[in-house]
Amino acid sequence: MTEMILRTPAERMEFCDSFFKAAGATCVYETDGYREYSLPRDVDKELTDRPYYWLWVEQTGQNVPPTVLRMAFTDEALTRENERLREEALRQREGQEFSEIEQMFFRPPTAELLTLGSFRLDRIMSAAESRGRFCAVSLPAGRTGRIVPWLMQNVVVSYRSDIVEQVWHSIGVCLENGQVVESFFDNVRHLPLQPTAPTDILSLAKLNVSEAWDRVTGLLQRLVSNRPDEWAKSAWERLAKEERQLHTYYMSILPDIPPEEQAAVEAEMKAKICQVRDRVAPKVEIDMKQTALVGLVAR
């Protein structure tokens, strides 16, 4: 997976469609670039923050209708559907009596625009990440052959100083022969894998999960240390320079500071040196994003 994704409205809509389908939400209305989904409670709770509402609903045993998310993926769809929602709402009000206050506070429902960085899409992505963190899957029954167990780890490595660069790795370890493969996810992502009991996948395993895990971390360590490290060297240099400047600066102003304030100024210097270290010192962070047991069929 190297291409940029979710960069176009069509990709984002496809992503949301797949997510809501996988999460068990029902699509109640769809047009070009626009979807309405009725949400099960667990999904609703993940996508909108309203703990007190749910506390009230659950404590009082209310039977509330499910929330409907109205999502537009293009500006054009947003304008079009808002117009439609408004007209529908006005039509529903026809023939009913409303007080002046009610008239004043009448607001037709509106759709929300889902773009990169919008609150809702961000929530949906987070929900997908947490729901799809772990799994144990294999090819459906009917495919003949031995099931070969693999452990797959999807990892984000961040090379971090005052700037950060991230690299995504997918590493597979064969639990039968210990082979370690990079870009594993690309090879399996289009397979129709089904949830399977771990014991069924692991029946032929010679390595256990923990041993395979060690091989993943071993490979990651090698990948990181084989990577060019100019970025880290230059970060150390910048750090040394800034620390030196800070130190020289404070030492040069210290003689002019009244003795009773000197301790405070020294403390200020120490705090600033800590801040600089915190910001510039290079570090590598390895984030184990996803883990899966995958049962493949030997050819």
Next chain:
Amino acid sequence: MVWKPDDARDAYEAFLSSVSAGHEQPESAWSLFTLAAAACHARLTGDINELVALEHVQGFTPLPHQIETAARVIRELRGRAILADEVGLGKTIEAGLVMKEYQLRGLARKMLVLTPASLVLQWTRELNEKFRLGAFAQRNEWSWTQYDVLVASLDTAKRDPHRSALLSNEWDLVVVDEAHKLKNSRTRNWQVVNQIPNKYMLLLTATPMQNELRELHTLITLLKPGALGNPQDFVAAHVESRRTPKDPVALKSQLKTIMIRNRRMDGGTNLPPRQVSVVPLDLTSEERALYDGVQTFLREEYTHRKEARVSMLPLITLQREICSSPYAAMMTLEKMQKRAKQPGASSAIDHLLRLAEKIQTYTKVDKVIHMLEGIDDKCVIFTEYRATQDFLLYMLKKNGVSAVPFRGGFGRGKKDWMKELFSKHIQVLVATESGGEGINLQFCHNMINFDLPWNPMRLEQRIGRIHRLGQKHDVHVWNLSTNNTIESHIVQLLQEKIRMFELVIGELDYIVSGEVAGTKFEQGILDAAMTSLSDDDLYQRLSTLGDSVLKTNRLRKESEVWT
């Protein structure tokens, strides 16, 4: 190397045993797994040479110089910088881009914007609408801890209990708007900012140096203490005199690592041209009688006050008001009459008020109405005075021209409403100076200055309301100028002597910036007007005043180190 999360292995094993114990995975487990991979992938920050934030902004397209600036702040200046663009080039946008970029890259979570109190809500709104940063306006002493992205006023921040609450938090990114308020390291403003624990810091100001080179050093000390040595080293190495550097080239190259300044004249901003013209007017005899009467009164009062060493401020006001409209002057005259101690003054004012009542036709107003017919398009009319504003609105209405007022006293909601009305339905917006700050009216391209401020910087700010980024048409500005009054001299001074409309493109910030210089300039004008013996003498003296301003400006220009 840091491994995250530290319980990943245990968590997965726990997952496997719970599945084995009969806790079913959902049917869609694999689909969710691939979606999670996609989501994670989409959130990767990618190449450091790319601004991820650009794909996340909403409702506008950042301009090339803004993108360039944000990218340089992150890549080269490593997140600690003075953003010193000229007014109207979008420092807010640049800061927003940097904030968003750090947020997306996970380098900053807790971010603080310190601004003048009047801009807190505007900043909050812009950060949320354009960058969706999830910003909150600071409300109480808990806000500092409660919110990740906070906008607060610097004046609040420096007072306890806010100060200690602010300082007890670690901030990833601190942005200070109008950072020239930090030019003195002995002030509480500077000290509180210096103490904020921070990783990245942006200082925004159009005038990084107002009076002295040393001010620049003070700002830099907030960002990188010692980068230009201690104050003595800096003076020894760089300062020739207060305003001139020893070696501009050397200083300039050092500043490059800490400051970015975009200027209009550098191009890339492509504002359409502005056309400024003077509209000369002749007063009717009644108006002339009042004007002359007021002049005589002013001269007498001036000598009197000078001897008694009393404030000249009411006189400056009256002199300017009489140029604006008789109506505005009448209000002040009435006030002066109530306070007048000598009977002579009181009866003199009485006489003036009677002269004012005799006026039947108002030359300026008639001219404006006539001009509006010719313009036949949206137009902003600026005046300095509330009284003139009310009077003008009344007269416009009487003549069937649709107009709305705009002034500083309006709340945010009312300001928005007036702007909205003006953009959609109304032909004329009559604004006072104080209302003008911070509104953007790019959709309009005509402006009439009903009266002129005596300070070129303020005139530039007026014009900046319509002549700014986003303006697509040529901008027309008309300055009304009444012949044979001090106003015509002012117009000449502003327009010709200082040649502001050529200079404007870039250097006006330095002509008369800062409160002190501005007030001195106004005092100078009054002094010349009150004590000159003839019209020619007045002209000469205003010329000299203009020259001296120009001279200071030239000095500063020579010391310009950030071209």
